[in-house]
Amino acid sequence: MKTITVDILQDEALNLLKDLEALNVIRLHNEDEEIRPKENLSKKYKGAMSKQSREEIEKQLHDLSNEWN
Numbered sequence: 001m002k003t004i005t006v007d008i009l010q011d012e013a014l015n016l017l018k019d020l021e022a023l024n025v026i027r028l029h030n031e032d033e034e035i036r037p038k039e040n041l042s043k044k045y046k047g048a049m050s051k052q053s054r055e056e057i058e059k060q061l062h063d064l065s066n067e068w069n
Helices: 009-022 043-046 054-067
Strands: none
Touching: none
């Protein structure tokens, strides 16, 4: 594990960091205040992707992988 210091220039950046923490990718520390996310990410992003059949998803993955060849 590495520890770095980050200067937050915009509130949107802090929101992104909170989302990463909720996904257990990073851990945030703040001496002044609690900055842990208070919202449920599954609720926040629910419906962000349209429902597709497995076949449609597999076709898209196949098409994407062929673009790299």
